[in-house]
Amino acid sequence: MNESAGDVTELLARVEQGDDAAREALFERVYDELRRLAGGMLARERVGHTLDGTALVHEAAGRLLRASGVHMGSQRTHFFATMAQTMRRVLVDHARRRRRLRRGGDRQRVPLDSVVERIEQEQRIDLVDLDEALSEFREVGPRECQAIELQFFGGLSIQDIGEQLDVSAATVKRDLRFARLWLHRRLRGADDEE
Amino acid sequence: MDRQRFQHVKQLVLDTLDQTPASRDRFLSAACDGDDDLRAEVEALLPDGDAELTDQFLAPLPLTSAGHLSAEAELPSRVGLRLGAYELEELIGAGGMGEVYRARRVDDFEQIVAVKLVRHGMVTGDILRRFKNEVQLLASLGEHPNIARLMDAGTTDDGLPYFVMEYVDGQPIDRHCDEHRLNVRQRLELFRTVCSAVQFAHRHAVIHRDIKPSNILVSSDGTPKLIDFGIAKLTAAEGGEHTLPPGTVSQARVFTPHYASPEQMRGEGVTTATDVYSLGIVLYELLSGHRPYQLSSQRPIEWVTIVCEANPRKPSTVLGDRTTTTSAEASAEPPTAEAIAAARGESPRSLERSLRGDLDNIVLMALRKEVERRYASVEQFASDVSRHLNHLPVRARGDSFGYRAQRFLRRNRVAVSLGSLVLISLVVGIVGTATQATRARQAAHLAEQQALRANREAEASLTVANLLAQMFEANSPHQLAGFRVGSVDGSSKQPRLPAPEVLKRSAAQVRADLARRPRLQARLLDSIGNAYVGLGQPKQAEPLLTEALAIRSRELPEDDPERIDSLQSMAWLRFIQGRFADAEHTVREVLEARRATLGQQHAETIMSKFWLATILAFREAHHDEVDALLDQVIAWRREHLGKQHPDVGYALVCRAINQANQDRNMQVALNSVLEAARIFEADQSTQELGKAISDVARSAIEARVGSADRAVALAEEAFEMGRRSLGEDHAFVEVFALYTPRALEWAGRTDAAENLFQAAAERLRAEGRSRGYFYARHLAFLSLLRRGQGREEEGVRLMEEAIEIFREVLGDESYRVVWCQTNMAIMLRNLGRYDEAIALSQRAIEVAEKLETDGFGNIGWCRSQLELTQTAKREAEE
Incomplete structure (x- = not known):
């Protein structure tokens, strides 16, 4: 974990004070960590362990948090919010690259492939489409969009989302419910047969 | 907006x-x-x-979450959360999907309970289903003193289900036994109590499926309690069954590999016998402090093979082995035999004595690979334990030799049953050769034209062209000429392939005379090579086909149809040689090229798909891909050739066999075969041969799921029909000849099977065909039968001869040689000739690695056999 230990704590503190540059820097750190881990997991995947998002993010978050000594309160929520956004970008970037490379022929499989595949299969969505839909959604319903992002990509509880967005749990539930309906129509449209 | x-x-x-x-x-x-x-x-x-x-939709990903991270990153967990009348106090367990908390009742009643709830961020439909399943099972189970009982269930504010169970303040049974230094008798008594709990569950139609020490907690007063019905299932449940796809090692975490039965490992249906097996492993550990198998976490791929095939050692013989102690993986220093014995209040010597005999037999009976040979119920298992405790004779007996022999056959059934896929090669052979024959006819015609024009070459080319024209003249798709050795005089009403010497002469001629016309030369070399393949002489074919491909690669662009044809010929050759990995790679190349140059829907592209499906099916690999390919082939043929075209029938039979080989969709498979049979029946050109083919396929299916007698009858009839329609001395008759004895063997009529194998071998010998592929196959199967009869010396001799012929015909690098060598090594091992066995196994493994064999003669099987020999040798030396 080396140099990053103090780093993350400090960044989190600054994020909490609304420092956008710090948010961006934290984002970069998480992003690097996720990708580095993904690479490291390739070896394990070979011997038969299937890699999934759980393992990946779990490990990344665990490492960063242990290293930074972040435990409690609002710092934690901020951290998970960042984690959620990062996860979105890691996955979408990768899905986009897959799309590009698929046209280009053979390439080596990497662990993120199975993560992306699993999500796309389980949810029957295309991550790149989802990303675009979320960006559109953010235009009209910024808070609703953030709520679903925090839940879907970050796995935050209703309570944590409420804390992060500074609204009540009931509001979070309404936001989420509507976000699902909106995105469902946007992504599945009329052709959803099930 | x-x-x-x-x-x-x-x-x-x-x-x-x-x-x-x-x-x-x-x-x-x-x-x-x-x-x-x-x-x-x-x-x-x-x-x-x-x-x-x-x-x-967009339900939370099982990714990050506070709850999820709590165990490891020491984040605030759900401790303190109030659920109904209970307040969570401490996280006491976390599994893949759930967390278990110790909780305290906070109303008027003072009570400690366990609360299980779904992990944060793990809420997927599947997990919720499994969670509900567990609650329902527990509820239907009612109360038993040795099963942690269900007390309450509800939903959290977040909408997640939870349930409340009796809290068991105890230790896993193995730790309990060791820490309290229970002796063998005490351990057996405790185990009997555990059996009563499992029995109770079985009576309520519940199978636990995950019995292991950590799921049997013993409270401080010594009462064992069975917990965690997370993956249990109702025996009678309709559609609720959650079986694993076959052969997937990655799914192994759903159960615990060390305690999983062979049927679980194979992803087959699970019965109460599965719990008997897991209980057997638990008892094995409680008594000996060892595990029956060493399942290395480095090689999960081999677990299936080991659990399904390796013979567990007797508990009394393992005390000194420090690689299989239950804690071998966890601690750096595995316990010594002395330590294990001491925890049971004995010396290693005396412990060995008390395990030897009855207890060895009892444990091994529970661990038998075949469900039907285990204790029929937990009750029987427990009663044998009781009988032993009461010094009465026990039901369990050591394996008889006959049984071990039988098991050998069964162990090889995967391999044996793959023989049914030879049928596919028959089908493809007929169709594939027909295509090639058409092309050869065109080539011959072209050659004739060119020869007439070209002065100096005229004579030579004409000779060759005529030769080839004759060779393939009367080939119709379903009455192919090939594979019958004879002259070219055409006196028989059935066209014949030219004799090898004629081919040899023509090859020499083509090489000498057509050097300046490389394209024509390549075309003819290709045809002659294919004829050799048809004669069952791939060795002779190889240089010709290789040369043809080299010429075409040199002269033509990469995607030229002629070059692709050559690749196709190479694939056919590799297939016949049994070099399936090579064949697969080549056919994939062909398929890609045809897709690119001819398009998805071209007849040749479809043919390549058929080919690929055949090879994959033969490798017992990629079953799903095979199904998908054949679906496409069938759809295309139905559309372009008509629903009643015999080619549709062939593809249907192929698909059926692929399905049957996976032991699933047997009914669908049977329906496909019956549909094929109707098609063949209605078609003048295929009537009898078609019926023979579909009957053989039916026989293979019947032998597995239906009546053995019917299987035998079908196989016998198919053999007669095949012989009538192909002609008595047609090489492919031998394919049919293989089925009757195999069906007999399945039916347990090994004597009759043996007679037939012997008769077939003798027939070939009499015809002077004792150096060929089919002869060798008969020898190999005869050898396995011999082994089953305990006549291993003879088995070794037969196998030796088979290997020699296979190497001659197929070359050294063939899965079949690997398979034979490994089987021979097993026989050598049984004879105590360990060093020979080890050397042979090592040679086989070397080739298997090179060929990437899977399915038949697969690397895992070869390796585990070598390991078994090495173990046997070590034991013998001790």
């Missing part, structure tokens, strides 16, 4: 959803007040069917 409008729509949508379905329409009319656009927008967002489905 602007933000204000968005909020308005949102409000309306959510409000509408709060209405009862019946009143929604009225509510919307009032709320929109004639604004049709608004109403349309709202309605578009309302879920039109099951609202729950939309709720599942």
Whole structure:
């Protein structure tokens, strides 16, 4: 974990004070960590362990948090919010690259492939489409969009989302419910047969 | 849509959803007040069917979450959370999907309970289903003193299900036994109590499926309690069954590999016998402190092979082995035999003595690979334990030799049953050769034309061209000429392939005379090579086909159809040689090229798909891909050739065999075969041969799931028909000849099977065909039968001869040579000739690695056999 230990704590503190540059820097750190881990997991995947998002993010978050000594309160929520956004970008970037490379022929499989595949299969969505839909959604319903992002990509509880967005749990539930309906129509449209 | 409008729509949508379905329409009319656009927008967002489905959309990923991280990153967990009358106090366990907390009742009753709830961020449909399943099972189970009982169930504020169970303040049974230094008798008594709990569950139609020490907690007063019915299942449950796809090692975490039965490992149906097996492993550990197998976490791929095939050692013989102690993986220093014995109040010597005999037999009986040879019930298992405790004779007996021999055959059944795939090669052979024959005819015609024009070459080419024309002249797809050795005089009513010497002469001629016409030369070399393949002489074919390909690669662009044809010929050659990995790679190349140059729907592309499916099926690999390929082939043929075309029938038979080989969809497979049979029956050209083929396929299916007698009858009839329609001395008759004895063997009529194998071998010998592929195959199977009869010396001799012939015909690098060598090594091992066995196994493994064999003669099997020999040798030396 080396140099990053103090780093993350400090960044989190600054994020909490609304420092956008710090948010961006934290984002970069998480992003690097996720990708580095993904690479490291390739070896394990070979011997038969299937890699999934759980393992990946779990490990990344665990490492960063242990290293930074972040435990409690609002710092934690901020951290998970960042984690959620990062996860979105890691996955979408990768899905986009897959799309590009698929046209280009053979390439080596990497662990993120199975993560992306699993999500796309389980949810029957295309991550790149989802990303675009979320960006559109953010235009009209910024808070609703953030709520679903925090839940879907970050796995935050209703309570944590409420804390992060500074609204009540009931509001979070309404936001989420509507976000699902909106995105469902946007992504599945009329052709959803099930 | 602007933000204000968005909020308005949102409000309306959510409000509408709060209405009862019946009143929604009225509510919307009032709320929109004639604004049709608004109403349309709202309605578009309302879920039109099951609202729950939309709720599942973008359900949280099982990724990060506070709850999820709590165990490791020491984040605040759900301790302190109040659920109904209970307050969570401490996290006491976390599994893949759930967390278990110790909780305290906070109303008037003072009570400690265990609360299980779904992990944060792990809420997927599947997990919720499994969770509900567990609650239902526990509820239906009722009360038993040795099963942790269900007390309450509910839903958290977040909508997650939880349930409340009796809290067992205890240790896993193995730790309990060791820490309390229970002796063998005490351990057996405790185990008997555990059996009564499992028995009780079975009586309520519940199979636990995950019995292991950590799921049997013993409280401080010594009462064992069975916990965690997380993956249990109801025996009678319809559709609730959650079976694993076959052969997937990655799924192994759903159960615990060390305690999983062979049928679980194979992903087959699970019965109460599965619990008997797991209990057997638990008893093995409690008694000996060892595990029966060493399952290395480095090589999960081999677990299936080991659990399904390796013979467990007797518990009394393992005390000194420090690689298989239960804690071998966890601690750096595995316990010594002395330590294990001491924990049981004995010396290693005396412990060995008390395990030897009855207890060895009892444990091994529970661990038998075949469900039907285990204790029929937990009750029987427990009663044998009781009988032993009461010094009465026990039911369990050591394996008889006959049984071990039988098991050998069964162990090889995977390999044996693959013989049914030879049938596919027959089908493809017929069709594939027909295509090649057509092309050869065209080549011959072309050669003739060119030869007439070319002065100097005229004579030579004409000779060759005529030769080839004769060779393939009367080949119709379903009455192919090939594979019968004879002259070219055409006196027989059936056209014949030219004799090898004729081919040899023509090859020499083509090489000498056509050097300046490389394309023609390549074409003819290709044809002659294919003829050799048809004669069952791939060795002779190889240089010709290789040369043809080299010429075409040099002279033609990469995607030229002629070059691709050459690749196809190479694939056919590799297939016949048994070099399936090579064949697969080549056919994939062909398929890609044809897709690119001819398009998806071209007849040749479809043919390549058929080929690929055949090879994959033969490798016992990629079953799903095979199914998909054959579906495409069948659909294409139905559309372009007509539903009743015999080629549709062949593909149907192929698909059926692929399905049958996976031991699933047997009914679908049978239906396909019957459909094929109807097609063949209606078609003049295929009537008898077609019926023979479909009957053989039916026989293979019947032998597995139906009546053995019917299987035998079908196989016998098919053999007769095949012989009639192909001609008595047609090489492919031998394919049919293989089925009857195999069906007999399945039916347990090994004597009759043996007679037939012997008769077939003798027939070939009499015809002077004792150096060929089929002869060797008969020898190999005869050898296995011999082994089953305990006549291993003879088995070794037969196998030796088979290997020699196979190497001659197929070359050294063939899966079949690997398979034979490994089987021979097993026999050598049984004879105590360990060093020979080890050397042979090592040679086989070397080739297997090179060929990437899977399925038949697969690397894992070869390796585990070597390991078994090495173990046997070590034991013998001790």
